[in-house]
Amino acid sequence: MTFSPQLEARFAELLTHYPEGRQRGALIPMLMYAQDEIGAVTQELMEELAKRLGITTLQVDEVTGYYSMLHKKPQGRYHLQVCTNVACMLRGGAELYDHACKKLNLGHKQTAADGKFSLEEVECIGACSWAPAIQVNYDFHHEVTTGKLDEILEGLK
Amino acid sequence: MSNLVKLTINDTPVEAPAGSLLIDAAKTAGIEIPAFCYYEGMSLQAACRMCLVEIEKAPKLMAACVVPVAEGMVVRTESEAVVKARKTTLEFLLTNHPLDCPVCDKGGECELQDMVFKYGAGESRFTEVKHHVPEKQWSPVVFYDGPRCILCYRCVRVCNEGMGVGALGVVNRGVVSEIAPSHGDHLECDECGSCIDICPVGALTSGAYRYKTRPWEMEHTGTICTHCSDGCKTTLGTRNGEIVRGNNRDRSGVNGEFLCVKGRYAFDFNHHPERLQAPLLRVDGKLEEVSWSRALQVLVEKFKAVRDAKGNVGVIGSTRTSNEEAFLLQKFARTVFGTNNIDHHRSGDVATLLDALSGKTGALGTSADCYTSKAVLIIGADLSQQHPFLANQIRANVRHHKTPVYVVTPGAVREDKTAKKAVRAGEDWLAAVENLKGSLAGEKELLVVFGDAVKGEGLRKLVALGDSLGIPVKYIALVDYANSRGAMDMGLLPDLGPGYHAVEGKAGLTLPQMLAATDLDLVWVVGANPLKKASLASSKAFVVVQDLFRTETAERADLVLPAASAYEKNGTVTNTCGEVQRLKKAADTVGAKTDLAIIGLIARGLGVNLGKVDADNVFAEIQKTVRGYNVPLPVIVTGGAAQTQPVNGRVPSNVLPDLIRSAGDTLFTTGTLTKYSKVLNEVMEGPGGLYR
Ligand code: SF4
Ligand code: SF4
Ligand code: SF4
Numbered sequence A: 001m002t003f004s005p006q007l008e009a010r011f012a013e014l015l016t017h018y019p020e021g022r023q024r025g026a027l028i029p030m031l032m033y034a035q036d037e038i039g040a041v042t043q044e045l046m047e048e049l050a051k052r053l054g055i056t057t058l059q060v061d062e063v064t065g066y067y068s069m070l071h072k073k074p075q076g077r078y079h080l081q082v083c084t085n086v087a088c089m090l091r092g093g094a095e096l097y098d099h100a101c102k103k104l105n106l107g108h109k110q111t112a113a114d115g116k117f118s119l120e121e122v123e124c125i126g127a128c129s130w131a132p133a134i135q136v137n138y139d140f141h142h143e144v145t146t147g148k149l150d151e152i153l154e155g156l157k
Numbered sequence B: 001m002s003n004l005v006k007l008t009i010n011d012t013p014v015e016a017p018a019g020s021l022l023i024d025a026a027k028t029a030g031i032e033i034p035a036f037c038y039y040e041g042m043s044l045q046a047a048c049r050m051c052l053v054e055i056e057k058a059p060k061l062m063a064a065c066v067v068p069v070a071e072g073m074v075v076r077t078e079s080e081a082v083v084k085a086r087k088t089t090l091e092f093l094l095t096n097h098p099l100d101c102p103v104c105d106k107g108g109e110c111e112l113q114d115m116v117f118k119y120g121a122g123e124s125r126f127t128e129v130k131h132h133v134p135e136k137q138w139s140p141v142v143f144y145d146g147p148r149c150i151l152c153y154r155c156v157r158v159c160n161e162g163m164g165v166g167a168l169g170v171v172n173r174g175v176v177s178e179i180a181p182s183h184g185d186h187l188e189c190d191e192c193g194s195c196i197d198i199c200p201v202g203a204l205t206s207g208a209y210r211y212k213t214r215p216w217e218m219e220h221t222g223t224i225c226t227h228c229s230d231g232c233k234t235t236l237g238t239r240n241g242e243i244v245r246g247n248n249r250d251r252s253g254v255n256g257e258f259l260c261v262k263g264r265y266a267f268d269f270n271h272h273p274e275r276l277q278a279p280l281l282r283v284d285g286k287l288e289e290v291s292w293s294r295a296l297q298v299l300v301e302k303f304k305a306v307r308d309a310k311g312n313v314g315v316i317g318s319t320r321t322s323n324e325e326a327f328l329l330q331k332f333a334r335t336v337f338g339t340n341n342i343d344h345h346r347s348g349d350v351a352t353l354l355d356a357l358s359g360k361t362g363a364l365g366t367s368a369d370c371y372t373s374k375a376v377l378i379i380g381a382d383l384s385q386q387h388p389f390l391a392n393q394i395r396a397n398v399r400h401h402k403t404p405v406y407v408v409t410p411g412a413v414r415e416d417k418t419a420k421k422a423v424r425a426g427e428d429w430l431a432a433v434e435n436l437k438g439s440l441a442g443e444k445e446l447l448v449v450f451g452d453a454v455k456g457e458g459l460r461k462l463v464a465l466g467d468s469l470g471i472p473v474k475y476i477a478l479v480d481y482a483n484s485r486g487a488m489d490m491g492l493l494p495d496l497g498p499g500y501h502a503v504e505g506k507a508g509l510t511l512p513q514m515l516a517a518t519d520l521d522l523v524w525v526v527g528a529n530p531l532k533k534a535s536l537a538s539s540k541a542f543v544v545v546q547d548l549f550r551t552e553t554a555e556r557a558d559l560v561l562p563a564a565s566a567y568e569k570n571g572t573v574t575n576t577c578g579e580v581q582r583l584k585k586a587a588d589t590v591g592a593k594t595d596l597a598i599i600g601l602i603a604r605g606l607g608v609n610l611g612k613v614d615a616d617n618v619f620a621e622i623q624k625t626v627r628g629y630n631v632p633l634p635v636i637v638t639g640g641a642a643q644t645q646p647v648n649g650r651v652p653s654n655v656l657p658d659l660i661r662s663a664g665d666t667l668f669t670t671g672t673l674t675k676y677s678k679v680l681n682e683v684m685e686g687p688g689g690l691y692r
């Protein structure tokens, strides 16, 4: 599998951050940068990174499946992730998610026909202190209300 | 030893070595802290929260499986908060878990069931619909039922760390996380079943056992695996006389709970439909079933005639029958027929090793040494394929003690990955070992485990090299099958009697010489298949075969006697390290008799007195007369392993290195028995077969 020279350079630089024999530590950033370039974490990508880091494809799969920022399929231009885990749920996360479903006319892990939005209900994204939290691509939004959600969505072109 | 730390658990003063985990300290003090994910010998996981305890001054409940003991620590394991936390943990674990224990394969021996019974809440607050996914089959052996999984990671760790295979992982997150196999929808692995065995619930089940019985309907018999020569204890579960399960959950025997695919599942040959159940006599050129009395009558007449005419006899013994049977067979041949034409398939040069070590003590390695030795050298053996248990011991040694392992093999082996040095060498292994001399001499001690390439003069040179290192060195000569070692020790050899004493009179014919001889009048084959790829030159020979199946050799026989398998008899076997262990009868095949009983019946027919022919009595004679076998009986009788003493004297053998050749079995083969094990054939056609 080939990547752009820029990505290769980034990988090479990344690997120097980890001590000899612990290069597997670079897996998460490698997956993220590669996903940005390719659009998704494909099977081919998982196999390639496994080979490069000397781990099994299954181990790459474990990491990919765990993190909600990694996707095996391409997402919409704006990927909306609404947390409904305990802290957010107690502060209205579930209602927020329902609202997003209606507003975007999408369900869990669905992408709009025009490719603009995709939606996903996620487990804790580590922003519990400011629950309920949502994530649009790599940007976090805290203490989101239905009104605030509408504003955020309208602001996205 | 390490310093002791004083702490208090449930108002009881407890002392524990510094650095030990709270859960272990409690256990030694007789206090049980319930746990799912914690597993002795595996890495810590702290995934299940079942072990939460209250520690004074700690802000919240702590997981006892990862908290080390500290001086003055005050711990409560049954306080109100702890009891409540456990109930809640169990309530959570049951959120999506099916409550159909009556039809679950694990019912009756499920840790979750037991925990809920002991600590659980009788009610659940969850009213939501349970998340369900269908069951999956990953290999002929391994099935996974996701909803039952409590995500304790035991299976993942035993496969990664224990087996060194790494075929299981956890994918996804939260309520949809589940265990996944190495190859998308299926497994390519050792098929050892360790993951199934270690699973606390009914999430992983085995194709061999599932839905055959309720666990409490089985009887359990701890005996020794009849496949490779490592001597694992396998506890066979039988139902209505049929073996339905093999495992070793009670950790008895040298192997603890380890078993490979053969010890755990390949007991199925025992009930193969082609098992012989009546003697076969050649009548008009064809083998026909006859009664035992007719068979014995023919046999005794024949034996009498050959004995009285001083005819030429060849005797070929087994690498799987018991010590008692091997001993009695050679005694019969030597005393009744006065012949030394006795041999078996030789797979390791134990005779030369014992000779080269003559005068040394403590130079024979045990299976326990594989785990404790401070350095290991493997020469010419693919241990993970051919000696799965010893390989497992060495892996655990590396994992727990960071022991340096040196590998000298012709091809890549699993041990390479964790080896300090891995060198490729075949016939030139000695030169490769000499190159390692500098590093080896720097170790504190060394255990050398070697395969069939190391024999004769080469082996003597190896021992000389070991002597020159200036450190304690022990050796294990690898052999093929469950009693390959015992066969040699018992004197199934043409030039050596029991205990490696020179035979009286002239040395007899070797196995190939017997096959090539044209003047043999009688050939008696007990539990071997020498004609698998060879033929018998003596066309006039009357051939008697005792076996479980109609083998290639049986096809040439004039009389075939149905023999009992190792799982159908009492007696002892000796593993590749020289450890003697007891076989215990677990099952029966109608019509078959043990080789010991058969030899006894023949002797009676001939009017020969071989002493009382029962396993205990013959073993008593072995203890008295076979060098090295004066082992403590209580150890063996209670299911333990007793290492034979070194012979410690010269072994007057003219070893013929060419005769020593391992059959080269893999993880999924076991000589003649391979053909009759359904499970081994399935995994070979399926995923397992791809795995070299
Ligand atoms: S059966 Fe396969 S997946 Fe399970 S522990 Fe053994 S090698 Fe690993
Ligand atoms: S399959 Fe069994 S051993 Fe593996 S994580 Fe699930 S419950 Fe634990
Ligand atoms: S390692 Fe050998 S003795 Fe142990 S279970 Fe496997 S075949 Fe049997």
Ligand code: FES
Pocket: A083, A084, A085, A086, A087, A088, A089, A123, A124, A125, A126, A127, A128, A131, A132, A133
């Ligand atoms: S529970 Fe929503 S961010 Fe942690």
Ligand code: FES
Pocket: B034, B035, B036, B037, B038, B045, B046, B047, B048, B049, B050, B051, B052, B063, B064, B065, B066
């Ligand atoms: S046993 Fe301690 S968290 Fe599982």
